[in-house]
Amino acid sequence: MMRALWTAASGMKAMQFNVDTISNNLANVNTTGYKKEKAEFEDILYVTMQNAYSAEDAQRPVNLQVGHGVVARATSRDFSSGNLEQTNNKLDMAIEGVGFFAVRGVDGNAYYTRDGSFKVAMTYDGKMLTNSKGYPVLDQDGMEIYFDGDIANYEIQPSGEITYKDVETGVTLPTGQYIGLFQFENPMGLEAVGGNMYRSNTASGEPIIDFETENPSTIRNYFLESSNVQVVEEMVKLITAQRAYELNSKAITTSDEMLQTANNIRR
Incomplete structure (x- = not known):
């Protein structure tokens, strides 16, 4: 008993x-x-x-x-992916695929997220792409992303490439930067740290640049991924x-x- x-x-x-x-x-x-x-x-x-x-x-x-x-x-x-909800914000981005965005936390470490609700923060170095907490969004090389001119002249391609349209010539030019997308061998091993972010560890494996994988993800801006x-x-x-x-x-x-x-x- x-x-x-x-x-x-x-x-x-x-x-x-x-x-x-x-x-x-x-x-x-x-x-x-x-x-x-x-x-x-x-x-x-x-x-x-x-x-x-x-x-x-x-x-x-x-x-x-x-x-x-x-x-x-x-x-x-x-x-598994949630539904995509359309917005009117160019900086809202949703991932189609298994990739993650990367942001840099206040401790200097990279964190990974599916939350693509991005903003522009004014810094001494220019207009920097950040998440809602002000953490810098990282490109494919782990560097911060800056916009030199009017945000309206920039476009985010499905591959994540950031392009700039010259208002005088109408020509679209590459900036050389991509919105960083990363995949993991074992995403279930990622450690949730709050703020819609995850931390990689030995269980998840090291982040893999998305476009180097067999099934690269794509980005759809003017969309956000809802909860699943x-x-x-x-x-x-x-x-x-x-x-x-x-x-x-x-x-x-x-x-x-x-x-x-x-x-x-x-x-």
């Missing part, structure tokens, strides 16, 4: 973690470029009371075991997790009643 108490308690903890994960998905249903998460669980250590065996005189084809509950193992992120959270799906998961939480709570109550009954026998 004591084992049942702890086993059911582990179930309640696991379902609370599941509800926390689902709630975070629902909270970010309107977050640009957000990728939904899923909680994963595994069973805990088993106690084997009798082993399965086969002998000439007797056989036990199955084991006699009892488990000790469940524990959260991981959270996996679904990097499906509200109905998350609500069904939430109800299921809530019911599982209630059932584990009931198991604790039942175990407690059984303990009370056992204690009363001694009286």
Whole structure:
């Protein structure tokens, strides 16, 4: 009965973690470029009371075991694309494909994002392309991107190339810079750091320049990628997790009643 108490308690903890994960998905249903998460669980250590065996005189084809509950193992992120929503802002960009934009954080490190809601910040060096937090957007070489003239004269090509239209001649000229797009061997290994950003690590692998891959991504400006959270799906998961939480709570109550009954026998 004591084992049942702890086993059911582990179930309640696991379902609370599941509800926390689902709630975070629902909270970010309107977050640009957000990728939904899923909680994963595994069973805990088993106690084997009798082993399965086969002998000439007797056989036990199955084991006699009892488990000790469940524990959260991981959270996996679904990097499938969200819907593209059209805007009126030239600096809004959405990625078609599996690539990521790169920005430089205040610590000087590169971070990766699917949020293409970019702005222009006035600096001593000129008009710099940044994200909403003011972090510089990086090009394919990891350098900041600057605009020398009127933003209206610049265009972002699907390849990410930044071009400039000469207003006097009408000729479109390359600037030599591309909006940096990067891919990862294992994007599920990326570490979320908040602000719609991820940090690369040994699990994700080093960033790979997107156009050097077999399946390069493309950029669509005047669009933003919406969250890939499906509200109905998350609500069904939430109800299921809530019911599982209630059932584990009931198991604790039942175990407690059984303990009370056992204690009363001694009286």
